[in-house]
Amino acid sequence: MRTLRRPVFTKKTILISVLAIGFAILVPIFLFYSRYLLVGFAFWLLIIDIFTPIFVSLIVLLLQPLAVIGRSRIIKKAKEKRGTFKNLLVIGITGSYGKTSTKEFLYTILSQKYNVLKTKEHQNSEVGISQCILNDLKPDHEIFICEMGAYGKGGIKLLCDIAKPKIGILTGINEQHMATFGSLENIIKTKYELIESLPKDGVAFFNAKNQYCAELYQKTQIKKILYGKEATFFGEENISGARAAAKEVGMTDEEIFSALQKIENKLPGIKQKRGTNGSIIFDATYSANPDSVIGHLDYLKTLPGKKIIIMPCLIELGKASKEVHERIGRKIAEVCDLAIITTKDRFKEIKEGAGDKAIFLENPKEIFEKIKSFCKEGDLVLLESRVPSQLIKQLKI
Numbered sequence: 001m002r003t004l005r006r007p008v009f010t011k012k013t014i015l016i017s018v019l020a021i022g023f024a025i026l027v028p029i030f031l032f033y034s035r036y037l038l039v040g041f042a043f044w045l046l047i048i049d050i051f052t053p054i055f056v057s058l059i060v061l062l063l064q065p066l067a068v069i070g071r072s073r074i075i076k077k078a079k080e081k082r083g084t085f086k087n088l089l090v091i092g093i094t095g096s097y098g099k100t101s102t103k104e105f106l107y108t109i110l111s112q113k114y115n116v117l118k119t120k121e122h123q124n125s126e127v128g129i130s131q132c133i134l135n136d137l138k139p140d141h142e143i144f145i146c147e148m149g150a151y152g153k154g155g156i157k158l159l160c161d162i163a164k165p166k167i168g169i170l171t172g173i174n175e176q177h178m179a180t181f182g183s184l185e186n187i188i189k190t191k192y193e194l195i196e197s198l199p200k201d202g203v204a205f206f207n208a209k210n211q212y213c214a215e216l217y218q219k220t221q222i223k224k225i226l227y228g229k230e231a232t233f234f235g236e237e238n239i240s241g242a243r244a245a246a247k248e249v250g251m252t253d254e255e256i257f258s259a260l261q262k263i264e265n266k267l268p269g270i271k272q273k274r275g276t277n278g279s280i281i282f283d284a285t286y287s288a289n290p291d292s293v294i295g296h297l298d299y300l301k302t303l304p305g306k307k308i309i310i311m312p313c314l315i316e317l318g319k320a321s322k323e324v325h326e327r328i329g330r331k332i333a334e335v336c337d338l339a340i341i342t343t344k345d346r347f348k349e350i351k352e353g354a355g356d357k358a359i360f361l362e363n364p365k366e367i368f369e370k371i372k373s374f375c376k377e378g379d380l381v382l383l384e385s386r387v388p389s390q391l392i393k394q395l396k397i
Contacts, residue, residue, distance in 0.1 A: 071127055078130035078162055081137065088141065090163050091245060094148040094156055094194045095171030096187065097289045098207070098238045099124070102171050103147045105242035109259040113251055114142045124149035126158050133162070143249070151180040153190050160197035167248065168194040169205040169241055173212040176289040178318035188212055195220055203248055209237045210291075233302075234295020235270075239263075270296065273396045276368075278377030280305070281395055288314060288385035290324045297335045300380055306337040308374065310367065310391070311384035313346040322349050329353020338374055340367055342387065364391035371395065 082088075091106065093099050100121070107118045119132050124147040137144065148159045173184075173191055181187045195204045195216065206217040208229045217226050227244040228237025239260070246256050275281035284296055288311065300307045309332060317324050325346035330353040332339045339358040341347045351358045361367045368391055371381060383392065 074130045074134070075126055075162060078133040082133055082162065082164060085137065085139075085141075088137075088144055089167070089249065090144045090146055090165040091167040091169065091249075092146050092148050092160060092163060092165030092194050092197075093169045093171060094150075094191050095169075095207070095213075096174045096176040096191070097291055098171035098235065098241075099147045099149065101235060101238040102169060102241050103145050105239050105263065106169075106245055107145055108263055109242055109246040109251065109256055110143055110145070110249065112255060112259040114249075115140050116143045116145060117141045118145040119147045123147070124159075126155075126162060129159055129162055148194060150190055151177060153181075153186055154193070156190055156193035157197055160194060165194070165197065166199060166202045167205070167245060168198050168202065169245060170195065170207065170213050170216065171238065171241065172207045172210040172291060174210075174289060174291050175317050175320035175324055177316045178320050179316040182318070184320070188216070192216055195222075198222060205241055205245055205248075207237050207241060233299050234292065275375070275381055275395045276372055277375045277379075279371075279375040279379045279381050279395075282380060282382045283392070283396075285383050285385060285387050285392065290314065290317070290328070293328055293384055294331050296382055296384065297331045300382055301335045303380060304378065306375070306379040307335055307382070308338045308340070308371065308379065309336050309382045309384060310340045310342065310371075310387055311382075312343040312386055313341065313350070314385065315345075321346055325349035326353045329358065333357060338370075340370065342367070364388040364394065367391050368394045 093103050093106075103118055107116055110116045117132070117136055117138075119129060123129065123132055129146060129148070132146075133144075144163065146159070146163045146165060148156055148163075150156045150159070170191060173188055175184060175187075178184060178187060181190065198204060200222060202222055204217075204220050204222055204224045206213040206220075206224065206226050208214060208217075208226045209231055214226070217224055225244055225248070228240040231237040231240055243256050243260070246259075247253070251259075271283040273281040273283060282296065282300070284292065293311070293314070297307075297309065300309075313325060314321070314328075326349045329350040332350065332354040336354070336357055339350070339354050340361050341350055341358055342360075342362050344360060344362075347358070347360050359370075361370060367388075375381065381395065383395075
C-alpha cells in the first residue's frame with residue numbers, strides 16, 4: 001500500500017478541475033437531452049471519453065500564458081517592494097539538505113534580539129518568496145531569512161534577484177534532485193549561484209562537513225566562513241551554521257547560548273516518540289536525502305538496543321540512484337538488525353549492500369506485525385522519508 005499525498009490546490013488547479021469536471025458532466029447531459037444525438041448516445045460518450053484528456057491539455061496550454069503573466073507580475077511587485085527596504089538584511093539559505101533546519105535555528109536565535117521575518121514552510125520558490133515579501137514583510141522587520149530552493153540552473157540566481165541577500169549560507173550538496181538537474185555538476189553550480197549573487201561586502205558561509213561546500217569555500221573571493229568542523233552528529237552543523245551567522249550579524253556568545261536553550265530538538269528532522277512494545281521511534285519522515293539517511297544511521301549506531309529502519313527507496317537521484325542505494329545498503333548492514341523497504345524501485349541495490357537484513361514489505365499492517373514481533377523495550381525504530389501514515393499511527397503510543 002503506497003502513501004497517498006494530499007494535493008495542493010492553487011487557483012490554477014481549481015480552475016482546471018472545475019472546467020474539466022464541467023466538461024465531463026455538462027456535455028453528456030447535453031447529449032442525453034439532444035433529440036438528434038439520442039440514438040448514438042453511447043457512441044458519443046465514448047468519443048467524449050477519448051477526447052477529455054485532449055480537452056484538459058488544451059485548457060492547461062491556454063491557461064499557461066496567463067499563469068506566466070501572473071507569476072511575472074508577482075515577482076515584479078515583490079522586487080519593487082524589496083527595493084524600498086534599504087536597510088533590510090537578507091540572509092539566503094540554500095543546499096541539497098539542511099535548509100529548513102538551519103533557517104529555523106537561525107530564526108530562533110536572531111528573534112531574541114531582532115525583528116525577524118522568515119519564509120514559511122515550502123515557501124522557497126520564486127512565487128513563494130515573492131508572496132512572503134508582498135504579504136508579510138513589514139517596515140519594522142530588520143532581518144529577512146530566506147530559504148531558497150531550485151530545480152534547475154538559474155533558479156537560485158532568480159531568487160537572489162528578488163530577495164537581494166547580503167549573507168549566504170550553503171548547507172550542503174549531494175545527489176538529491178539530480179533527476180531534474182541532470183548532473184551533480186549542475187547542482188553544484190546552481191547552489192553556488194547564491195554565493196555569486198552576494199555583494200562585494202557580503203559574507204558566505206559553508207558547511208565544513210560537506211565535501212563540495214569545502215571545495216567551493218576555497219574558490220570564494222569575498223569574506224567567507226567555514227562552519228561545523230566541531231559537529232559530532234549529522235545535522236549538528238546546521239546549529240553551528242546558525243550560530244556563526246548570528247555572531248556575524250552582531251549577537252554575542254551569551255545571547256546565542258541563551259537562545260539555543262529554547263531549541264528543544266537539536267537533532268534536525270527527527271522527532272523521538274515512545275513506540276509499541278516500549279520501543280523508541282525516531283520519526284524522520286519529513287523528508288529524506290542520501291546524507292540524512294546515512295547520518296541518522298550513524299547516530300543510531302551510537303545508541304544501545306536493536307536497530308530497525310523503515311523507508312522507501314529514495315527518488316529524484318537520476319543516474320546516481322544505483323550507487324546511492326548500494327551505499328545505504330552497506331550502512332544498513334553496518335548499523336541495523338533489520339531494514340524494511342516499502343518500495344521496490346531500488347530494493348535490489350539496497351539488498352546487495354544490506355544482505356538478509358533487508359526485506360521488502362509495503363503493507364502497513366504486515367510491517368506493524370513484523371515490528372511488533374521483532375522489537376522489545378529499548379529497541380530503536382528509524383522511520384525515513386514517506387512511510388505510510390497508517391503505520392506511523394500504529395507504531396506510536
